[in-house]
Amino acid sequence: MKIRALILSSILSLAAHAGAEVKLPAILGNHMVLQQGTANIWGWASPGKTLTVSLGSVKATAKVGSDGKWKTRLPGLKAGGPFEMTVSGDGTLTITDVLVGDVWMGSGQSNMEYELGRSEGGPAEVAQANFPQIRQFKLDHLVSFTPTEDVQGAWVTCSPSTAKDFTAVGYHFAKNLHKTLKVPVGLVVNAWGGSPAEAWTPRRALDKEPSLAALLKRWDADEKQISAWKNGGAFDLRIAELKLVPKDPKAKPVLLQLKNGVPGLGAQWSANAKPGSSAEFTVEEKGPKGETSGKFVGKMMGGGWGGFQTNLAPVQDLTSYESIQFKVKGSGGSFRLKLGQSSITDWNFYSTDIFSPPAEWQTVTYPLSGFKQGNWGTPKAFTPEAINLLSFTVEAPYWPDVAAIIYNAMAAPLSPLAMKGVVWYQGESNAGRANQYQVLLSAMIKSWREDWGVNFPFLVIQLPNYTARMPYPTESGWAELREAQLKTAQTLPGVGVVTTIELGEANDIHPKNKKDVGERAALWALSTVYGKANSYSVPVLDKAEVKGNKMVLTFKDVQGGLTVKGGGDLKGFAVAGPDRVFRWAQAKVTGKDTVEVSSPEVKEPEEVRYAWAENPDCNLFTKEGFPATPFRHRTKALGALPAEEIPEPPSN
16 A cells, blocks of 8 residues: 555656646645745756745745755745645646644654554544644655755645554644644654664764764774665575474474475565665575575665565474574675564564675574574563574664764755654664763754754653563663753753653563653643643652751652652652662652652662663652653762763664
8 A cells, every 4th residue: 555655646746747847845745734934945946947936825936046946935824724835937836735834843763653553542543533634744764875855755634544654652742732722733754763863963963072973983984884885785695404403312303494385394485675675585406415495695785674584384382492503605695594473562583693604505503592682672582482483684784883874864855844843752772872872862953953943842752661670779771861861851942851651561662652652742842832831741850958868859840749650659769878789769759849768778878769770660740640750869979980882783
């Protein structure tokens, strides 16, 4: 259906441009939402032409420059529509079903992309999603080494037939704004799963920050990787005698078939590759002893992915096997062997280290105990009891290595677009680099505002809870990342934060509850951007005072006051003394905005933490139902913290 939609969009676009030289960027098309107030209109036409842009009773003119580019502004636009917009003077171009309202960009990683149809309560919501004044423009994934001038995508009107593909967070955000403000809302979904913040930041902003130099140095020094990105790399992998080796030396190995249609385990194989790359899997009788072998060839571009795989049906219990063994040779490329295990909502992948095929046939053995978790989260031991996919994947230069590459292709081209603000849901890919992230996120926000020429509101959605809950106080890369997100909001004007510390899932980095996230984001916007008082607040620590063996914490932005969600004991606090060893603290709400914490094991408290874990057990809320943000506080200076190391980029 998506392919058909893209083809149809292309046909309509060609029809709209028939007989007209003037062109508009993709973001300015049928069903679009323009920002009320003043909207920018730009595009391309024959040099020297004078163009007239009309929208209802509002008109503006533009002179086309010698480079074929033009830009003008439509002032005084009031919310409403639908309208027809025409651009004339070099032929005539007509854009239909145009609304005027508020345009918000939803950007970041996969949790911003996460579709409404997959979310909790999504199917029921989709069935009732008849909101013709809510529109979405979702950008296709593109990368570039230099800033580009246009994006790919099309505007879609929200209805029960389309809403399943809307961003879930963005949908609930837009729905609440639309119902409250009674104006059209346009969502520009500009997100890419797994993307780090540096990929969204312009090169000039990174060059200005000495602490971000390492992000650039590693890439700039690798000419081989740069060449692979720009030109691609051919690969050729041959596999034969693929087998599962039992732990029992008396038992026979189980051979996986490499020929489609032959009965047995692994009898159906397929190959795939990201568009722009190529991959083909064939079977040939050219094994080391003339037996059947698999041939996997193609070309992999930078940022691409591809592989060949087989479903292990029925699901295989590999606990009685010691290793996977196969014969291999080839003439190019780097690969991993992966085993897949489906979870309730996603996949877990366990993989070998990267290997390059030798020029002549060799036997390779990979112990199952050495397979490592390759997906998100803390690395886990290989769990062999429910494996249902085996694959060989091509390793390509992965775009987290490349600063600015997404910004160039997906942010820079939109900088002329007038919009109300940005909702940013990202950070998982930068966890473990929190000190660096605060500098990076601040640089990104400042540079976007410079590009747009407007200090638009910017909302940061904090990372939710995730992974196993720890029974004792511990360090946490995710907690540090949440702190970096909060500090960014506290140090830059017009930047806010929404706390989602209880909305995640221990076993899924893509929590399904997107409704509460989107609604909190909307309440923040209604409160801070639109002036709807008391809509939303995040309780934040204001000060901490040591009184004997207790610490008294005072919070700000508590609305009607602090409370313990669900009643009972207040959880999530830990304190430490001079030894810096944290112990769980007894805590209680002692006033509208105060909490008292102590531990019988800590006689001289110097530090306090709240919700400081990947998946904390915490329940400090406002009476209106909003959670306090995680924090840590030291009453005594400890000097500079050690510099953080930049981890190796994750395997794709």
